[in-house]
Amino acid sequence: MKISTDIEAAIARLKAGQLVAIPTETVYGLAGDATNDRAVANIFSTKHRPDFNPLIVHVPSSEQAKQLVVWNDDAEAFARVFWPGALTFILPRATNCPISLLASAGLDTLAIRNPAHPLTLQLLVRSSLPLAAPSANKSGRVSPTKAQHVASEFVYDDIMILDGGDCKMGLESTVVDLTTDTPLVLRPGVITLEQLQEILPQTKMAKAGGDIKSPGMLEKHYAPTIPLRMNALQAEEGEALLGFGRAEQAVLNLSEKGDLQEAAANLFAHMRALDKPEYKAIAVMPIPNEGVGVAINDRLKRAAQG
Numbered sequence: 001m002k003i004s005t006d007i008e009a010a011i012a013r014l015k016a017g018q019l020v021a022i023p024t025e026t027v028y029g030l031a032g033d034a035t036n037d038r039a040v041a042n043i044f045s046t047k048h049r050p051d052f053n054p055l056i057v058h059v060p061s062s063e064q065a066k067q068l069v070v071w072n073d074d075a076e077a078f079a080r081v082f083w084p085g086a087l088t089f090i091l092p093r094a095t096n097c098p099i100s101l102l103a104s105a106g107l108d109t110l111a112i113r114n115p116a117h118p119l120t121l122q123l124l125v126r127s128s129l130p131l132a133a134p135s136a137n138k139s140g141r142v143s144p145t146k147a148q149h150v151a152s153e154f155v156y157d158d159i160m161i162l163d164g165g166d167c168k169m170g171l172e173s174t175v176v177d178l179t180t181d182t183p184l185v186l187r188p189g190v191i192t193l194e195q196l197q198e199i200l201p202q203t204k205m206a207k208a209g210g211d212i213k214s215p216g217m218l219e220k221h222y223a224p225t226i227p228l229r230m231n232a233l234q235a236e237e238g239e240a241l242l243g244f245g246r247a248e249q250a251v252l253n254l255s256e257k258g259d260l261q262e263a264a265a266n267l268f269a270h271m272r273a274l275d276k277p278e279y280k281a282i283a284v285m286p287i288p289n290e291g292v293g294v295a296i297n298d299r300l301k302r303a304a305q306g
């Protein structure tokens with residue numbers, strides 16, 4: 001494990017089939033050459049990720065995406081507005097798609113995203129490699145939003161961390177299935193349902209427990225090592241209160257002014273900071289279930305299950 005800003009070293013490692021943790025505007029990803037079976041297998045084993053849970057492939061542009069998947073009008077409409085950005089498309093794999101089948105985990109679709117971080121865009125362009133990259137945390141744990149978070153997850157692993165500073169959005173991309181008649185949000189994220197409906201009004205949220213087509217959504221996820229309790233109005237004995245809005249008792253606050261974007265950006269870093277043996281649990285104050293609050297509550301619900 002090594003933190004660095006050396007983009008040439010990162011390219012050399014990726015070309016050799018080795019792993020590099022990359023910064024994106026959402027969270028850090030654990031990246032490998034998506035066309036190299038060995039590299040993709042290495043991502044699964046380093047993360048301890050179950051092999052039925054497919055990976056997102058990162059590309060530098062829509063043009064590159066079109067080489068890998070069967071593009072359609074919905075993809076074009078969303079890409080024009082939201083790419084590069086925090087929106088992942090599920091589309092059919094193109095015939096002769098060069099991406100490792102392992103990345104699709106046996107599905108005939110591929111998750112694809114054009115991320116917005118300048119350093120990673122440079123890496124994608126200069127390496128000419130599509131990069132498979134799940135969030136750079138051990139499976140089931142809290143996603144990393146700082147290079148140091150990644151370092152603490154992979155202390156004993158052979159990875160390089162490309163330091164691109166703190167992730168601006170702090171929460172994963174929205175995953176939208178574009179293989180059906182109407183776009184279906186499989187994972188809520190920083191781009192909200194309302195924003196998507198402004199472009200394609202027929203876009204819907206997948207029903208919980210219903211049409212789960214994102215295998216990763218079934219897992220225990222985002223779990224700190226101590227319990228987490230939602231909708232807490234105050235901390236009980238021994239708990240650390242994670243505030244939202246005005247909260248005198250809070251140890252940390254997601255957003256004192258009650259701003260949901262700011263709360264999303266702080267969520268994972270604050271969860272990590274409060275994940276200490278000196279606390280019995282993390283008690284999180286209520287987050288309004290609107291806009292990006294839907295994604296925040298989705299992550300908190302999963303963390304609370306862990």
Ligand code: TXA
Nearest residue numbers: 026029054055109110111134135172173213214215216
């Ligand atoms: O913001 C993000 O999306 C970050 C950065 C690094 O890009 N990546 C990320 O990857 O969150 P990961 O692996 O932690 O989450 C990917 C999600 C999982 O829920 C997975 O099941 C789903 O996308 N997914 C991947 N390929 C899929 C496919 N072909 N069909 C349906 N769901 C898919």
Ligand code: MG
Nearest residue numbers: 134135136143
């Ligand atoms: Mg993840």
